Amino acid sequence: MVSTSSTDGGAAPSTLTPVLTDNWDAERSWTLAAYEAGGGYAALRKALSTLQPDEIITMVKDSGLRGRGGAGFPTGMKWSFIPQDNPNPKYLVVNADESEPGTCKDIPLMMASPHTLVEGVILSSYAIRANHAFIYVRGEVLHVVRRLRAAVREAYDAGHLGKDIHGSGYDLDLVIHAGAGAYICGEETALLDSLEGRRGQPRLRPPFPAVAGLYASPTVINNVESISSVPSIVANGADWFASMGTEKSKGYVIYSLSGHVKRPGQYEAPLGITLRELLDLGGGMRDGHELKFWTPGGSSTPLLTPEHLDMPLDYESVGAAGSMLGTRALQIFDETTCVVRAVLRWLEFYKHESCGKCTPCREGTWWLVQNLAKLEKGEFRRDEGEQILDLLLDQCDNILGRAFCALGDGATSPVTSSVQYFRDEYLAHLDGGGCPFDPAASTAWAVREGVKQ
């Protein structure tokens, strides 16, 4: 069995730890039969017959599992915030809105092995005493929605879902809900509003979802990968999970390698692996090219450069380097890429996706895009260049930490970090002819069509 979805045998078994991705190459891996043939739903049977809900919470706490949706909040702790004396129903909501530029792990996971998530949902719901769970899927990925629905149907038929699951007396209904394609609906409170049928905009906190979330009832919201990790923890124990990774960043995660690498794809490895190791696994950069900049966890995490190649990819180390581990969406850019152009594209995304609720993000992204577009086209004078870059940084200073939610904060990351590392490249755009790069050189077809590189 190969170790990742994309490698063709080059992976070093010692570095990769395929758990979630382990069955992706199985024959019709998305079916219940294939999943159960690989040992699927064993954890569920074990839990329902031998474990109390609190024991699962303790296991997840002890495992050190941290949220895989970006912020890295300890999952077991989040579950323990659910007030069990609250008379309202409890809900589990899985965040499958995956829309961050570069992030592409949840969708392949749900395509290849939807039952991993469904089993995780059942275990997690059992732990927090929820009888209703929801998976909120990004609306554009209709194929994923279909696959999840089919899996849920299979799970009901097999008695994994529904009333009195496997005679345990525990009931659970699971609903697959398709969003309408808005990045902001991945923000957990906007997601709740959207799930309730409202306009998706972030809510004021407090109250936190753990106390008043979906339908003003105690709610746990977790990422697809977080929830999908639960069956393996229940099956193999907290110690097994905690034996992987680093001291504070435990376990395995999916790293999504994209961009100018030979073999982009999903690489499942312990936290703390370095980009250099991952690039090796991915066959290295495109032939004849070298790494220029990269994002450790999607476009909202500040850019890093080759100097960070040997930095362990765990929450603490990436934080110390001034960025964030985020969703481990490693977008790799080589020297053919104009950083100004890349940042402008990202900012156009944020401008388009800003929900509009708060001034700094709504207006700030509108203005940042205008300045970046002019910079790209070289429409400022060279002698005002420094001043414009300072203005860019000051605009970001007026957004970061002032916006209502993290979308606005995230929008500043590419700008601030790129100016930090590539100030001269910005200014070079003002030397005359605008962008000094050939935009075609960075494309995937550049090699094929012999564009001068």
Place this chain on the structure above:
Amino acid sequence: MSEPVATVTLTIDGVEVTVPRDTLVIRAAEQIGIQIPRFCDHPLLAPAGACRQCLVEVALPGPDGSLRQMQGPPGRMKPQASCTLVASQGMVVNTQLTSAAADKAQHGVMELLLINHPLDCPVCDKGGECPLQNQAMSNGQGESRFHETGGIKRTFPKPINISEQILLDRERCIVCQRCTRFAAEIPGDTFISLLERGAQQQIGIAPAADGEHGPGDLSVNGEPFASYFSGNTIQICPVGALTSAEYRFRSRPFDLVSTPGVAEHDACGSAIRIDHRRGKVMRRLSGNDPEVNEEWITDKDRFAFHYARTPDRLKHPLVRDAATGELRAASWPEAFAVAARGLAAAKAAGGVGVLTGGRLIAEDAYAYSKFARTVLDTNDIDFRARPHSAEEAEFLASEVVLTMPVTYADLEKAATVVLVGLEPEDEAGAIFLRLRKATRAGRTKVVAIAPFTSRGLAKLDATVLLTAPGEEAAALAALAERAGVTVDADTVVLAGERLATSTGALTAAADLARSTGARLAWVPRRAGDRGAVETGCLPNLLPGGRPVGDAAARVDVATAWGIDAVPGAPGRDGDAILAAAASGELGGLVVAGVGLEDLADPTVARAAIDAAGFVVALELCATDVTRAADVVFPVAPVTDKPGMFVTWEGRPRTFEAVFDVPGSLPDLRALAGIADELGRPLGFRTVTEARAEMMQVGPWDGARAAAGTAPPAKPRRLAANRFWLAHWKLMLDNGVMQVGDKALAATARAAVVRVSASTAAALHGASAVTLTGDRGEITLPVEVADVPDDTVWMPSNSHGSGVLAGLASPGSSVTVKGA
């Protein structure tokens, strides 16, 4: 003793301040005079934290007691929105005054707010009173870096109608969501909402159901912002994005003079602000009175004021020319003399009755009350220019006058509020909003005895006990025993004036209150009604709640007035006065502010006025009464005199004159002139003098009139194929005080007939019906509602000459036919 309020102490800009727990930092700062700039924040709306203008630096004591700055990302001070942050013990807040970083954050937000703002202040209604303009000055910078870098603003087509009254300029909007939060939270009229996102985010209405044209412009294809309270959004909009068709481009705030006032359109006593310029009212705004209407008024209170400037406004006295038989202009002294002569003769020929209507200030009402007793020597006086009953007069004397059992604040505290004969959204807007506040807070449950679940009752989440008109007494009698309804000392019963037409209902309400300990308040419709009760414009009550039937009370008031005696015989009520005038029993009438269409029998009333030997009319505008009168006195509108209204609660609300218009005189001045001619001076000629005398006469401290017993229930039999007719006046209808306000009228709810589902089925899908009653027929569109099967409903005065004049007598039934 009330519970001591738990407090927290925090430090803001170096000043310690102690505030009740759960106070927001922005409010705590206000306590010590520190104003943090803000846009989305509004003290009566739930916090949103949307604009981010109110950012401040905050530190909290950690577990070890040392202060820890709130940060994010770590290492970077994260300014907090003071409008959403709750003050906590030991918190240290530094606002723009003491934190350079907070000041910078605020400047940053202000700069961003302005980049897409059109800055068309010179042509904007809000310019001069605009929070954005003002705070851009106080907390922004003079130069625009956006402009310097050649920024391009987002534009929208200039204003679109979101209702016939309200226009929205999306370019000016800073999407603070005050308007949408108001609509959702306060009246519950969620007809406006945020649409689109990012810089395109805007306020809008829904496209019509069949509409392909979304973000709705009303003129294109939209569902209007249909709210009786929509004008409040204009007032709380922190920019000039919302304007009214009525006021738009009419004046600049700095040219206006503001005078506080009290709204004259209902019995709520809402505080208003009247903005005027060169003797003309330009607009009206809500005042701010936490005890009464908080900061909200109805659209009627806001927009209906042109009635005082209509062309048929009376400008000088008129007397009927003996030679031509026509009314002709007369001088005041001539009119006084003619009126005095005529009244003296009429008094000799059987007496004179006084009909005062319900719109008078209390001082004028007092003058009529005294005029009747001291000049006309009669108790034939009644303010109830609407269907009324002897039971009601007794009820007012025994249960209402001089009492203040329930206040607005009590509505919020009550566990249950029972509404009977009252649709608060239509008939008492401020009560409706208070009840909504109470029910939304989860403290109060509304139970309504009503013919159907009106939109207002639905928004109050009321338990509606569906009741045919006339069955209210039985419903009240059964209420305490009803499952799911608790009536006890924590209950308030609000009985609307419409109950006068429902035999036994007012008595049943009083009995219910007595037997359960519930508090009972009577809610009339008109601003002057309660003041008229207090001043004795009733056949059975003298001023200050003195019962006519109580000799000691009569002596008391006669002494106060320095006369030998006041008449002791109980007077005729309004209907009896008209009947007596028609039959010639009475020799004359004094009629003030009475619309004949409102009376129980408009035809009889008209005939009575025609038949009466001598009629003196006191009116603002020409009416059927003035046209038939022998002497007509023009009287001042509320803007031209000081005065007092008494709210439904019993709360006196005084106001000053807005304008000083020579020749625009209060009713009491005209009465004083006539009284002088007759040698029985009233003793006052101004509102101030009248008020002083009223205060001096004071309330009666003797025994109240005894509670009445319910009159025997009239046998109620509904013939086959007939329906009881329920009706009340919608807030916006054909009322005379809404004349001249076109945009307002266009926002009125449509006149429809409501029938039950089974009645509708029997109509075989007819979209309109013809109702036929004992006075005529009316054809209107029909809608299905949860009315009882034996009942139909329609608005009293939204169609033709109204129900009483054109369709059916009070309490009668109608037939329904598909049209």
